[in-house]
Amino acid sequence: MTETTGRTPRDLAVEVEGLLRVDWASVWPGLPEPGTPEFRRLCERYGWEPETPFHERGSMDVHTRTGAKLAISMESSWGQVRSLDHYAWHVKAGDASENGAVLARAAETWPVYLKAVEEVLGAPTWTGPWNAEDFPEPLHPAYWPDKAFRLESRRPYEFAYWQPSREVPGRPYITLSQSVSFPTWTATAPGGSRLYLELWAPTEFLAAR
Numbered sequence: 001m002t003e004t005t006g007r008t009p010r011d012l013a014v015e016v017e018g019l020l021r022v023d024w025a026s027v028w029p030g031l032p033e034p035g036t037p038e039f040r041r042l043c044e045r046y047g048w049e050p051e052t053p054f055h056e057r058g059s060m061d062v063h064t065r066t067g068a069k070l071a072i073s074m075e076s077s078w079g080q081v082r083s084l085d086h087y088a089w090h091v092k093a094g095d096a097s098e099n100g101a102v103l104a105r106a107a108e109t110w111p112v113y114l115k116a117v118e119e120v121l122g123a124p125t126w127t128g129p130w131n132a133e134d135f136p137e138p139l140h141p142a143y144w145p146d147k148a149f150r151l152e153s154r155r156p157y158e159f160a161y162w163q164p165s166r167e168v169p170g171r172p173y174i175t176l177s178q179s180v181s182f183p184t185w186t187a188t189a190p191g192g193s194r195l196y197l198e199l200w201a202p203t204e205f206l207a208a209r
Contacts, residue, residue: 001098001105004090007068009116012088012197015068016120016174019084019199022046025170028205030079031060031072082142082206084172085198088113092192099184099191106193110158110178113195117160117176124176127160135159140203143173155179157193164202172199 032038034050043050047065058074073082089109093102114127126136130150138144145155156177164171175198184191200206 001091001093001101004092005087007088009113011066011068012086012113013116013120014066015064015070015086015088016117016197018047018064018066019172020120023170024172024199024201028081028170028201031074031081033078080205081201083198083200085196087194087196089195090192093184093190096183096187096190099187102184102191102193103180106157106178106180109193109195114158114160114176117197121162121174124160125163128158130154130157130159136161139163139173140200140206142206143200144175144177153182170202170205173202174199 027042032042042048043062048062048070049064051061051063058078060072060074062070062072064070068086070084070086072084074080075082091102091105091109093099114124118124126134128135131154135147135150137147144159144161145153150156157180158178160176162174164173176195177198178193178195180193181191183189184193
């Protein structure tokens with residue numbers, strides 16, 4: 001098996017700490033145009049180094065001071081920010097015979113990375129596996145898949161989310177998810193598993209669009 005990100009649980013905790021320092025209330029309404037002094041100041045403020053050229057459909061990849069890659073998704077060609085995501089861990093099998101080991105590694109990895117995030121954010125609002133009877137429905141359809149999709153695809157395989165405190169304007173909804181690719185359940189093709197962090201604009205920002 002191969003782990004492709006080279007990121008540790010501590011690396012993820014550091015990224016979360018940095019993301020909490022972002023003034024999200026000013027980011028959700030829209031990023032400055034690339035190349036402007038305002039855009040450069042924003043990137044310098046948060047230690048973001050944008051990749052170029054920018055995507056045509058309203059997204060931007062940036063690298064942080066720690067070397068992590070963040071994907072920022074927007075509502076239009078360039079404008080209101082919808083979400084940000086970061087792949088924190090990814091293991092893939094070299095052969096279908098390793099699929100069982102992928103599942104075992106995924107089971108070992110999830111609680112370790114979850115604990116790292118909990119050390120920054122505290123206990124999640126909810127956490128559990130894809131087939132938990134009390135799996136919550138999202139407060140906004142964008143936040144995570146609905147029940148029908150989840151039960152059919154087993155995605156997210158493991159999940160945790162943190163509902164933001166209203167004391168900090170613009171604080172994002174934060175989710176930590178683990179996925180297991182479909183081939184992992186077979187004996188015919190090599191599979192893999194990912195663990196990713198997502199930050200979502202609060203409902204009041206999404207509802208206004």
